[in-house]
Amino acid sequence: MCTHIVDYWLIVLRLIQVVVATLSVCTLCAAQSGLPSLPNLGGATPHPQNGFVYTRPTATEWFTRAPHNLVQLGREVVAPDNAWPLVGLTAGTALLMKYDQAILDTSQRLAKHWGLIAPPHVTGREYYYLYSTEIEGIPLPVYVPTNVNSAWYYLGDGYTQLMIVGSFFSYGVFTQDNRALQTASLTVESLLTTGIVVQILKRTTGRESPYYATQPGGRWDFFPNQKSYNYQTPKYDAFPSGHMATAMAATTVIAANYPEYVWIKPVGYTAMTLLGFAMLNNGVHWASEIPVSIALGYTAAKISLARVPRITVASRAANSRFTWYASPIMSADVAGIFWGARF
16 A cells, blocks of 8 residues: 555656646746847747747757767867866866765765765665656666655756756747747757767776775776676766766756746756765766766757857947847748847
């Protein structure tokens, strides 16, 4: 009897997560009464807040853009303008690696003190399977966390982001909102780029997860045997964090597309902070993996956003009531130069 009650409550928790994500997206998309309007140019909708020209995305562009995005990501790494940020990222990561074990121990000690974990019975990684299905032989389990720490951890498991994407997509389809549709498409595109790079790095660096570590700071086994990787994944897949990269990519895309909602970034970054703390507590990741993961998610998102046409503001005096702008526009419906003025 108790087992059935627990099952029902876990299902309710997952449904609440879906409802909250849906309502949040609907609030973002619908509450736009205070925004000035700009003309619709054959399906291309310039947005006054961020300058993006929103066209209806194709059904496959989130996928077909992947090769270009991966190449562009490589260019960003070696771009001269990014040299100093890359040096800073490398130095910060190296410094954290030196103190990885101490940071992990401190985090887990705090988590135990606050009752978030209680090894070996409560590790902070617990979840409950609702059901599992397959698509083309790929297992797709649906599960819910069973404690606070695992709830924070699963903020970056992909399901949360996909529910938000589904909400944007559904809203965009039913209301013909190109901004919502593009947000969904760009988010999936950036998650795909992030996921591919994360898997490549995991399968080449072979760093032990903390809870599987055989030495302080974890052992690195570069270019591990892939069969061994598949059967003993925690032994090799710590670096980098797909959870953190995914959360950063989604937050960056949504914030860029809805800049009038200033709470998006604080909420997203707070969720990422909880996620990072949870990953240390449950022994899945080291602290030194977080900066690289954040940088990866941010860069993947920016690459996806860069393909959206944007209005070039040629003149906008502070506190002036007169604004004029011009931008090239090209889509399936219209090609040319958009210009205009607002008084």
